[in-house]
Amino acid sequence: MSAQEDQLKDLLVRGLSGDGAAYHAFLKALSAFLRAFLRPRLARVPDEVEDLVQETLLAIHNQRHTYDAAQPLTAWAHAIARYKMIDFLRRRAGREALDDPLEDVEEFLGAEETEAHEARRDIATLLAKLPDRYRLPILHMKLEGLSVAETAKATGMSESAVKVGVHRGLKALAALVRN
């Protein structure tokens, strides 16, 4: 477990400095832990597990600047997963009481589940609802893989507007996901 902590932390720290391959590996590994963490806790709503995995990944990406390398990665990721799960359950409010003890940080990296099920909510559909100043930078840079300069040229936006558009667009997308 501590080997996993070290490995994941190394990947995230490299990802934070701009290493896309390391960051991809981090998100990929984390998604397996998230799935294994959420599935038994959301046993009554199995169809919604993958939605919440995606929502949590998006949240982790958007809040990644709050990670401090002096801090255990497990505690950080677990706190976000737990927060997102409680937020999700509150949104479904009143339907079912939460009967799961939440002192489970120890077991957070204990299991992996790599098999992703279909998400019910389609993030691509939500992406299409964003205004162009967010949607186009995300589309060109994050989905088609164009550079900042190429995206600026294709959209007629300035390079800084493109960067801001990606950043704010992913936050706006996270807000849409929550609704």
Place this chain on the structure above:
Amino acid sequence: MRTDQLIEMLAREPEPVPPGAVRRRHAAALGWGLAGSAVLMALFLGVRDDLAEASRLPMFWVKLALPLLLLALAVAGAARLSRPGVALGRVAAGMPLPVLGIWALAGVALVAAAPGERVAMLMGETWRSCPFNIAMLSAPFLAGAFWAMRGLAPTRLALAGAFAGLMAGAAGALVYCLHCPEMSPAFIGTWYLLGIAIPAVAGYLLGPRLLRW
């Protein structure tokens, strides 16, 4: 979109993230809060006329020390609560110490005073306005602290809101020290704390509504 595609999207050319985001954001919020609070002070209250003389008295600095210590603790607590998975730790244990300190001073002063003077030491001349003036001066700090936290990731929203309010209240009280003529520990230990409590309670109530992400 499948989860794999989402990960692909998020990890493509990720923007590098410089460390220190939590500190920078809270520092910026305190800076803007101070500017706003100074404007309110200039518009509605003004600096006390005898500031130079007062600053030669030890009690002036004792009075400053209370909000200053509370501010330092509240900033540390707010910064910790802005990060997922970080507990309050020793900040929680430290919080009561400045309060107990001023109460101890107040107790000594009240016991030493003649019985007829005690009420005046507690109520001063400005007890009616003091807590509300502190709350007013803390408002820009509160707005700043909430702005800072909304860009970070608090997971205990009521507690995070309360610490944002505590930080704002202590900062507002610190600014108010430049106006306030009162010099009695009993006054400071009562009305200043009440003034600081107003934004703290406001933050506690607003946190769960405004800090969700």
